[in-house]
Amino acid sequence: MEKSFISFNENYKEIEENIKKAAEKSGRRREDIILLAATKTVSPELINHAISSGINYIGENRVQEFLSKEDALSTDAHRHFIGHLQSNKVKDIVGKVEMIQSVHSVKLAKLIGKLSNEKGIVTDILLEVNIGKEENKSGFLKEELQQAIEEVSKIEGVKLRGLMTIPPVCENSCDAIPFFEEMYKLFIDNRDKKIDNVSMDYLSMGMSSDYAEAIMCGSNIVRIGTSLFGARNYN
Numbered sequence: 001m002e003k004s005f006i007s008f009n010e011n012y013k014e015i016e017e018n019i020k021k022a023a024e025k026s027g028r029r030r031e032d033i034i035l036l037a038a039t040k041t042v043s044p045e046l047i048n049h050a051i052s053s054g055i056n057y058i059g060e061n062r063v064q065e066f067l068s069k070e071d072a073l074s075t076d077a078h079r080h081f082i083g084h085l086q087s088n089k090v091k092d093i094v095g096k097v098e099m100i101q102s103v104h105s106v107k108l109a110k111l112i113g114k115l116s117n118e119k120g121i122v123t124d125i126l127l128e129v130n131i132g133k134e135e136n137k138s139g140f141l142k143e144e145l146q147q148a149i150e151e152v153s154k155i156e157g158v159k160l161r162g163l164m165t166i167p168p169v170c171e172n173s174c175d176a177i178p179f180f181e182e183m184y185k186l187f188i189d190n191r192d193k194k195i196d197n198v199s200m201d202y203l204s205m206g207m208s209s210d211y212a213e214a215i216m217c218g219s220n221i222v223r224i225g226t227s228l229f230g231a232r233n234y235n
Contacts, residue, residue, distance in 0.1 A: 132167055165205045167179035
């Protein structure tokens with residue numbers, strides 16, 4: 001067995017145990033949490049090994065990379081897009097993934113809806129929230145979110161399923177907790193409003209360095225790459 005496969009197997013076992021513990025601490029079951037493997041720069045062979053080992057969700061960050069791997073990937077996992085999506089790439093990804101997690105503007109949601117309508121499908125989306133109000137990050141500010149949800153709820157061809165975020169980089173994973181708690185409050189507040197065409201089912205937050213904290217704060221999708229597959233070359 002390849003060294004990368006063995007390394008993945010060990011990492012996967014440890015992450016599963018950590019997710020189970022964090023879920024139980026938050027009053028939930030392991031089954032309530034989706035482990036999404038972030039597969040940026042990971043080979044189709046290793047991705048397929050991960051899927052055959054029990055990974056049910058994979059997420060790509062780059063449209064071109066996803067398209068280059070698409071035909072080689074096992075169809076036994078749900079496919080999400082989790083990276084920054086440029087308008088000129090929407091046509092290439094709509095219909096090829098089940099969910100686009102990183103919808104950062106109403107304009108982008110409208111384009112996804114338009115192209116989904118043309119294909120006769122409805123695309124599930126999450127709205128990306130810039131919870132740290134970082135100038136170098138896309139996404140809705142907390143103060144913009146309510147209006148955005150109302151506008152997106154009226155767009156044909158998309159179904160709003162929840163929220164996602166990437167908090168500011170923190171030296172200690174515990175420092176991310178206030179951002180996660182704020183996101184959970186936004187998630188619950190908007191879930192309780194029961195807006196038509198909006199089902200707040202998913203709160204996607206937490207990555208390799210802070211997924212346990214995110215789960216304990218209410219996340220039900222964690223996007224894990226490095227901790228699963230090892231350090232990678234992102235050039």
